[in-house]
Amino acid sequence: MVNRVLVVLPHPDDETFGCGGTIAKWTKSGAEVVYMCGTLGQMGRNMGKPFFATRESLPHVRAQELADACKVLGIQDVRKMGLRDKTIEFEDPAKVAEQIQSVIREFRPQILLTHYPGYGVHPDHDALGFAAVLAVKGLGAAERPEIYAHAITHNRLQTLGAPDIEVDIADVVQTKIDAVKAHRSQSEGMMKRLADGSESDEAVRKRMEQNFKKEVFWYYNPDHLPDTLWLS
Amino acid sequence: MGPLHRAEAEAYLQRFVDKDVYLHLETTNGAYAGNNPSGSMAVCAYIRNGRVRFERGSVTGFGPYRVGLKMDQGWIYAEGLTDWEVDDEGRLLFAGHDGDGKLAISLELSFQPFEV
Numbered sequence: 001m002v003n004r005v006l007v008v009l010p011h012p013d014d015e016t017f018g019c020g021g022t023i024a025k026w027t028k029s030g031a032e033v034v035y036m037c038g039t040l041g042q043m044g045r046n047m048g049k050p051f052f053a054t055r056e057s058l059p060h061v062r063a064q065e066l067a068d069a070c071k072v073l074g075i076q077d078v079r080k081m082g083l084r085d086k087t088i089e090f091e092d093p094a095k096v097a098e099q100i101q102s103v104i105r106e107f108r109p110q111i112l113l114t115h116y117p118g119y120g121v122h123p124d125h126d127a128l129g130f131a132a133v134l135a136v137k138g139l140g141a142a143e144r145p146e147i148y149a150h151a152i153t154h155n156r157l158q159t160l161g162a163p164d165i166e167v168d169i170a171d172v173v174q175t176k177i178d179a180v181k182a183h184r185s186q187s188e189g190m191m192k193r194l195a196d197g198s199e200s201d202e203a204v205r206k207r208m209e210q211n212f213k214k215e216v217f218w219y220y221n222p223d224h225l226p227d228t229l230w231l232s
Numbered sequence: 233m234g235p236l237h238r239a240e241a242e243a244y245l246q247r248f249v250d251k252d253v254y255l256h257l258e259t260t261n262g263a264y265a266g267n268n269p270s271g272s273m274a275v276c277a278y279i280r281n282g283r284v285r286f287e288r289g290s291v292t293g294f295g296p297y298r299v300g301l302k303m304d305q306g307w308i309y310a311e312g313l314t315d316w317e318v319d320d321e322g323r324l325l326f327a328g329h330d331g332d333g334k335l336a337i338s339l340e341l342s343f344q345p346f347e348v
Binding site: 084086087089090091092123229230231 | 238288289290292293294298300301302307309
């Protein structure tokens with residue numbers, strides 16, 4: 001029985017697109033979910049379709065969308081980490097890890113869900129995933145939550161092998177769709193293209209369709225975390 | 233100017249930390265980028281001799297690389313950097329060249345103003 005889950009992801013909507021179904025299943029079964037959201041997605045390029053947000057209004061728009069989506073998913077506790085979009089990789093990972101560690105110590109989650117470092121595609125995904133794993137690595141065995149790592153890169157199946165966890169989200173798909181729609185500034189264009197069949201990129205369309213069927217994760221052993229994301 | 237070496241460039245970048253320095257930052261897809269049937273548009277931005285001070289500077293990625301400079305009140309960021317050089321005047325020059333060798337982005341730091 002999963003009672004407490006800590007989600008650590010950098011952008012409002014990361015909790016929905018990649019793992020919203022899994023989170024909804026947890027909360028519907030009574031689990032408590034704390035979401036540490038790294039940034040407000042200040043540098044996003046999607047502004048709604050037709051665009052309604054500006055570079056300056058976007059963080060406020062996305063903060064409200066985050067609150068709405070979390071309500072849909074049943075996340076009771078959202079902690080904004082106060083980092084800035086596209087800059088997490090330039091912060092001191094030890095400091096970011098400290099911030100996450102203090103929440104782990106307080107909340108004592110059984111599971112920590114984050115991006116798989118090196119498989120996140122977006123540098124913020126890799127950097128925050130790295131910091132989250134680093135936070136767990138610094139804890140004693142008894143305090144460590146299990147790490148569910150979300151991998152996005154196209155090569156993920158080839159290099160990581162089959163996922164350790166496959167979550168069938170058929171029973172919560174409407175909840176996930178509602179959460180996606182709550183992130184209106186980010187999802188409106190994509191949802192319109194999917195609905196009217198105008199998404200020209202076959203791979204994107206397949207990926208999105210898959211996304212509404214199942215969500216997959218890999219376990220991450222924190223003792224295997226490299227010293228840095230980069231080559232020397 | 234030659235292929236960017238992440239660790240060496242990051243080490244040299246530390247000389248500019250916590251000092252008032254001059255910044256050139258530029259990105260462009262070329263003045264002719266809008267002149268094609270695909271409907272794409274020409275986009276360019278640059279700042280020359282912005283006077284800045286940053287407390288943390290890093291070079292990240294596996295190539296093309298990114299540079300992030302953390303200031304007291306803000307950030308300087310560049311993505312798509314492929315090459316670097318420390319010139320005769322000790323200035324740190326980064327550039328990103330596309331497949332045709334055309335410049336797409338540059339980030340440069342100097343203790344003296346760049347020529348205008």
